[in-house]
Structures are given as structure tokens and as C-alpha cells.
Amino acid sequence: FAPATKSVRSVSALNVWGDKDYLIAPSILSADFARLGEEVDNVLEAGADVVHFDVMDNHYVPNLTIGPMVCKALRDHGVTAPIDVHLMVSPVDAAIQDFIDAGASYITFHPEATNHVDRSLQLIKNGGCKAGLVFNPATSLDAAKFVMDKLDIILLMSVNPGFGGQAFIPAVLDKAREARQLIDDAGIDCRLEIDGGVKTENIKEIKDAGVDMFVAGSAILKEPRTLEAYKETIDTMRAELAK
């Protein structure tokens, strides 16, 4: 008898970066949830590197989305790509453990959503996942400075979190340059991720500010929702990143 909550950690041993300089992470917030498995298969086949998974609790952010059961369902469906779980929940520690057990690869959270940033990061790393902090558009990077040795990801929100399809906030480009400097000065293997309003038109400018992991929801997962259309958008993003 296998309990429904059986851990799928062995799959998420794939918590690696791969060999690409730039990672493209479609946000399934913009997926057709009635066909989620197929949508994820298609974006991965179209060339995406990572599945970005937004968890919203209707408390820390004004929206309610999906939880660890859906993460586990994607693993059970056969998804072996890294699943990048962005926790927009407060408090965070119980959710961290649930997502470790559900097969998450990377887990990021907002420093203001927990009283114990260092401990929450350790919890993620002890679970075998890559760990990161997320900074809202108007939140300073200060909390990162004291935990650089535990950071695998700094995720900059370039919209106010809660919804897909919002416009990119240009002031975040300065913060990206500051975060890139912090990472380079610390000499750590840490990705600089950005989330919100990323399009084929602005991805190069964002890359030039030092970002190397790009979440894109509505720019990729949109009508006509075909593998070919997803591939065209991801190929265009890669061509812009190569410039």
C-alpha cells in the first residue's frame, strides 16, 4: 500500500542547472489548467528548461492558485524537468516541506513572509532542493546580504506578485544590476531570476542587466496554445539572448 502522500524526492534529484547560460522558465500560471500535463509537456518539448510553479495563498498575495498535490501530479505525469516553486505564501516552512515531498527542484520564498529566513533556506537545502529568496519590486536586497552562502537563486519580481499578464516595471533593471554585483562579489553559483512582464521584446535588455533565468507566463502560454507556437516564442527568446 502506497499512501497518497508518498514522497517523490528521487525524481527531483534533478535539481541541477543544466549546461545552458540562460534558462527559460514558462510560468504555468498562464497555462490551460484543464490540460495542465499536456501544456507542460508542450512547453518542455518546445525548448523550455524549467517549469515555473506559482503558489499563491490569498493571504500573502491576493490570489489563490495551486499546491503540492499539483506538483506531485506533474511528477506522476512524467515531468522530469526542474520544477521551480515560487512560494507566495506566509508562513513558509510547512509549505516548503510539502513541496520537497512533492518533487520540487528549486524553492524560493519572500523574506518578509517568514520570521526566520536563514532557517527556511536551510530547510530547503536539507531537503535536497535549490534555495532562493524573492524580492518584490519595492523591496530592497538587504535580506540577501546575510545569507549569500545559502542562496542558489535570487528572484526579482518585475511585477507586483499575484497575477500574470502585468507590465514589466523598468526600475527593477537597476535592482538586477545590483543583485548581479552581489552575486559576482560573493563568487557563488547563484542564478539571477526575473519574473513578470518578460517578453521577446525586452528579454535582451533584462539579460544585459545581469539576469540569467527568465520566467515568462503570458508571453509563451497563450493562444493558439500549440507546441509550434510555444517553440516559436522560445526560439525567439533564445535568439534575443544570443545577441
Ligand SMILES: O=C(CO)[C@H](O)[C@H](O)COP(=O)(O)O
Ligand atoms: O509570479 C507571477 C505573478 O505573481 C507570474 O509568474 C508572472 O507574473 C508571470 O506572468 P507574466 O509573464 O504573464 O507576467
